[in-house]
Amino acid sequence: MLFRRLYIKQAHFPGKDENMAKEVYSMCFMCTVRCPIRVIVENDDVRWIEGNPHVPGIEGALCAKGSAGLALLHDHERLQYPMIRTGPRGSGQWKRASWDEALDYVADRLKGIIRDHGGRSLVFGERTNLNTHISKTFMKALGSPNHFTHDALCKGSLNTAFRTLTGYTDADVGIDYANTRHIVMYGRNLFEALEIKPINNLLSAMRNGAKLTYIDPRVTVTATKATRYWMIRPETDLALNYALIHTILDDRLYDTDYVNRWASGLNELQAFVEPYTPQWAEKETGIPASEIVDLAREMAQDKPSVVFHFGYRSSHHLNEIHFRRSIIILNALMGSIEAKGGLFFKKGPKAAGRGNIGKYVDQQFPKISEPRFDGSGKDIFPIADSSHGNAQVLAQAILDENPYPIKAIIANRFEPLQSIPDTTTTRKALDKLDLVVAIDVNFNEFAWYSDVVLPESIYLERSDSLQVASGLKPQLFMRRQAVSPRHDTKPGWLILKELAQRMDLGQYFPYETIEDIWSFQLKDMGVKIEDFDSKGFVALTDKALLWDRKDGIQFKTPSGKIEVVSSLMENAGFQSLPPYEPVNPPEEGFFKLMVGRCAAHTHVSTQNNPYLNELVSENELWLHASAAAKLGIKNGSLVEVSSPVATAVIKAKVTDFIHPEAVFMLHGFGKTVPVQTRSAGKGASDALLQKNVSDRVGGSPALDCTLVRVRAKSS
Amino acid sequence: MSQYYLLQDQKDCIGCLSCEVHCKTYHGLPRGPRLSQIIPVGPKMVGGLPRMSFVFMPCFHCEEPWCVPVCPTGAMRKRPTDGIVYVEASLCVGCKSCITACPWGAPQWNPETGKAVKCNYCMERVDQGLKPACVTKCVTHCLHFGRASELDITRRERFAKNVALELKS
Numbered sequence: 001m002l003f004r005r006l007y008i009k010q011a012h013f014p015g016k017d018e019n020m021a022k023e024v025y026s027m028c029f030m031c032t033v034r035c036p037i038r039v040i041v042e043n044d045d046v047r048w049i050e051g052n053p054h055v056p057g058i059e060g061a062l063c064a065k066g067s068a069g070l071a072l073l074h075d076h077e078r079l080q081y082p083m084i085r086t087g088p089r090g091s092g093q094w095k096r097a098s099w100d101e102a103l104d105y106v107a108d109r110l111k112g113i114i115r116d117h118g119g120r121s122l123v124f125g126e127r128t129n130l131n132t133h134i135s136k137t138f139m140k141a142l143g144s145p146n147h148f149t150h151d152a153l154c155k156g157s158l159n160t161a162f163r164t165l166t167g168y169t170d171a172d173v174g175i176d177y178a179n180t181r182h183i184v185m186y187g188r189n190l191f192e193a194l195e196i197k198p199i200n201n202l203l204s205a206m207r208n209g210a211k212l213t214y215i216d217p218r219v220t221v222t223a224t225k226a227t228r229y230w231m232i233r234p235e236t237d238l239a240l241n242y243a244l245i246h247t248i249l250d251d252r253l254y255d256t257d258y259v260n261r262w263a264s265g266l267n268e269l270q271a272f273v274e275p276y277t278p279q280w281a282e283k284e285t286g287i288p289a290s291e292i293v294d295l296a297r298e299m300a301q302d303k304p305s306v307v308f309h310f311g312y313r314s315s316h317h318l319n320e321i322h323f324r325r326s327i328i329i330l331n332a333l334m335g336s337i338e339a340k341g342g343l344f345f346k347k348g349p350k351a352a353g354r355g356n357i358g359k360y361v362d363q364q365f366p367k368i369s370e371p372r373f374d375g376s377g378k379d380i381f382p383i384a385d386s387s388h389g390n391a392q393v394l395a396q397a398i399l400d401e402n403p404y405p406i407k408a409i410i411a412n413r414f415e416p417l418q419s420i421p422d423t424t425t426t427r428k429a430l431d432k433l434d435l436v437v438a439i440d441v442n443f444n445e446f447a448w449y450s451d452v453v454l455p456e457s458i459y460l461e462r463s464d465s466l467q468v469a470s471g472l473k474p475q476l477f478m479r480r481q482a483v484s485p486r487h488d489t490k491p492g493w494l495i496l497k498e499l500a501q502r503m504d505l506g507q508y509f510p511y512e513t514i515e516d517i518w519s520f521q522l523k524d525m526g527v528k529i530e531d532f533d534s535k536g537f538v539a540l541t542d543k544a545l546l547w548d549r550k551d552g553i554q555f556k557t558p559s560g561k562i563e564v565v566s567s568l569m570e571n572a573g574f575q576s577l578p579p580y581e582p583v584n585p586p587e588e589g590f591f592k593l594m595v596g597r598c599a600a601h602t603h604v605s606t607q608n609n610p611y612l613n614e615l616v617s618e619n620e621l622w623l624h625a626s627a628a629a630k631l632g633i634k635n636g637s638l639v640e641v642s643s644p645v646a647t648a649v650i651k652a653k654v655t656d657f658i659h660p661e662a663v664f665m666l667h668g669f670g671k672t673v674p675v676q677t678r679s680a681g682k683g684a685s686d687a688l689l690q691k692n693v694s695d696r697v698g699g700s701p702a703l704d705c706t707l708v709r710v711r712a713k714s715s
Numbered sequence: 716m717s718q719y720y721l722l723q724d725q726k727d728c729i730g731c732l733s734c735e736v737h738c739k740t741y742h743g744l745p746r747g748p749r750l751s752q753i754i755p756v757g758p759k760m761v762g763g764l765p766r767m768s769f770v771f772m773p774c775f776h777c778e779e780p781w782c783v784p785v786c787p788t789g790a791m792r793k794r795p796t797d798g799i800v801y802v803e804a805s806l807c808v809g810c811k812s813c814i815t816a817c818p819w820g821a822p823q824w825n826p827e828t829g830k831a832v833k834c835n836y837c838m839e840r841v842d843q844g845l846k847p848a849c850v851t852k853c854v855t856h857c858l859h860f861g862r863a864s865e866l867d868i869t870r871r872e873r874f875a876k877n878v879a880l881e882l883k884s
Binding site: 063066228600 | 731739854
């Protein structure tokens with residue numbers, strides 16, 4: 001049988017008898033939201049997973065991915081033991097190795113590479129996770145400046161936009177969904193991106209009369225729940241926002257007290273938006289001018305309990321930084337930054353009167369004077385957040401050996417081949433490396449193409465560093481191991497320690513067990529490990545920490561205000577408010593390729609999960625019915641999609657519910673690893689088709705600006 | 716009709732399909748059978764706005780079930796205590812009569828066991844005073860389970876509130 005039968009036949013979770021069911025509070029990791037969960041374990045096997053019933057907004061709720069964690073636990077197609085490649089890269093020829101053998105192999109090669117080419121020749125990429133302070137420790141210990149995360153690929157430009165205006169990153173900002181009166185989302189497909197708490201908070205606000213305006217060239221599930229929907233021309237959201245700002249300033253719809261107190265650069269803004277009238281925007285966006293004015297007035301009526309949603313993925317277009325800035329400026333005009341029902345700055349342990357959480361990366365390391373490989377915070381991306389780096393230049397840096405030769409990569413739950421645009425070039429770059437190492441739970445494209453696979457235990461099989469959940473009420477959450485590993489796998493924090501020990505750098509990893517890590521993290525917090533036992537989390541305060549709107553908002557810009565004209569940008573030689581560049585419609589037969597998510601899958605990592613694959617097993621190309629008719633394409637037929645960098649074949653979904661200038665596909669399909677039998681060869685990969693171009697100011701790649709040609713596939 | 720009633724409040728359903736996976740993991744089902752399936756309908760334009768319906772299709776646990784009398788072995792049965800219709804797997808011979816008989820396609824085929832399988836409201840959980848897996852873990856809590864005689868009044872309350880608010884303005 002593929003899955004263990006999970007019936008609960010005995011009395012339900014009867015008590016403390018060790019042989020009977022026990023409950024473990026932990027954190028999900030099927031996606032990066034990391035919802036708190038309660039796991040029922042019996043005889044060292046998981047019987048049941050549900051959302052943590054003690055957490056408001058969760059109360060037992062769990063998404064499809066969360067429940068499908070059980071299928072991941074028992075999936076025989078995930079990585080199960082260390083492997084060393086025996087044939088050419090990507091040939092699928094491996095030998096099973098012991099941990100000693102695999103770690104010795106990697107350590108020996110790393111030592112040689114560092115001896116010959118220096119620490120800088122190693123890059124380490126990961127999706128930010130609870131143990132990132134340990135991965136960063138690893139790189140600092142090895143003397144490399146080249147730790148990078150996935151973040152820039154997703155939301156680098158949003159991070160930068162927030163820093164230019166407020167001094168904070170997007171990660172420091174939350175949204176008070178529960179109390180909002182009106183929320184505007186630009187392609188923020190909240191109901192399919194599936195963050196459970198925000199969804200329930202927003203639904204509860206809507207039950208109390210809150211409005212949801214949704215703007216997207218495609219009708220998503222979120223669009224079908226909205227009180228207003230605009231099918232905007234692709235890539236023209238910035239024009240819409242300039243017209244909204246124009247209307248708000250012209251009609252004096254803004255929060256005068258707030259703006260006078262907290263914003264600078266209003267005169268410059270007013271002069272700048274002068275030509276961007278609603279009538280002008282109607283031509284560019286396709287949204288009637290009168291409706292744009294209506295929205296501005298409605299928002300003003302409900303201010304400051306309104307939200308122009310700043311988005312999550314913010315890597316769509318070359319002007320991304322300016323679009324994200326325009327959203328934040330709209331919130332500033334509404335006075336909704338640090339307002340009930342608006343945006344708020346997340347408060348951490350310090351605001352709750354506690355000490356900071358311990359991080360190993362704060363130890364003293366030998367100084368690293370080399371520049372980063374990716375020009376992050378320097379020449380290529382002068383004002384990007386270099387604590388995350390800019391992953392999209394990985395291939396170019398390797399191929400051009402600029403600024404210096406890179407010889408080895410370790411990717412930790414990060415998938416360069418499906419998340420960096422232009423897969424063909426990324427693969428070519430990997431070919432040039434002396435060492436490619438994958439640390440992951442999934443047998444993904446990158447693991448398949450690596451030299452050594454170091455398999456990580458899945459989240460149900462391991463404990464991790466504690467999470468500080470900053471917010472209006474900061475809390476600490478704990479991922480606690482529920483069952484023993486099903487296979488010969490280890491947690492990432494142990495893999496890196498054991499690797500470092502082999503390179504005589506074990507002193508930077510002063511822990512043996514997860515309890516050592518937790519104790520170290522908690523030493524200044526006034527919290528004990530046992531405090532997590534009863535509910536899986538610890539609240540650091542019981543009252544919401546909102547700053548005083550009149551005098552207490554601690555903006556971190558040089559002026560202490562919201563800087564519409566940004567000193568960060570201007571000092572780096574970037575215009576804060578450059579003129580809008582009109583977007584031309586594509587020629588006939590060509591379309592803007594848009595990408596996105598669905599509720600059943602997480603980015604590139606769940607397509608092979610038995611249950612989730614059954615729900616959505618391949619992606620389709622959404623194509624407007626009028627365009628399909630011209631091209632002779634029928635619903636469900638195969639089409640050939642060609643971009644400047646690749647061609648792929650995919651099924652067409654012919655619909656009226658996408659703008660005729662765009663086509664759309666779900667992210668993360670089109671996999672090629674043959675041993676992933678459920679997902680291999682299903683659908684098309686967006687990263688294969690996307691050209692690799694970036695918003696150099698904000699730091700994100702522009703993932704939705706590739707023009708593709710669509711043709712019926714000749715049989 | 717069983718004494719129980721499973722109500723889906725469509726207004727709050729976001730079609731995330733989580734209920735289907737909650738069901739499958741709880742019942743340990745392989746690929747194929749979907750005991751509580753969400754059928755998406757739409758989108759279509761309603762009053763100038765795109766709208767979708769996500770129709771939740773579990774078993775209705777009929778008062779006079781089509782599936783029970785056609786079962787030649789007595790595997791498909793109705794609990795006398797509360798009317799839950801379920802398959803006693805040890806008696807099922809895989810003849811599929813129930814699958815043919817049900818007007819709503821509730822009984823499904825389990826290719827691993829070669830037997831019919833269907834929604835039984837997770838009756839072991841119900842017997843312990845708990846709710847079915849799909850209801851317990853529903854992302855938006857739009858699924859409600861209880862005795863049919865104690866019907867949820869959410870929708871009436873919502874309607875009443877809307878009427879009242881319209882009157883006010």
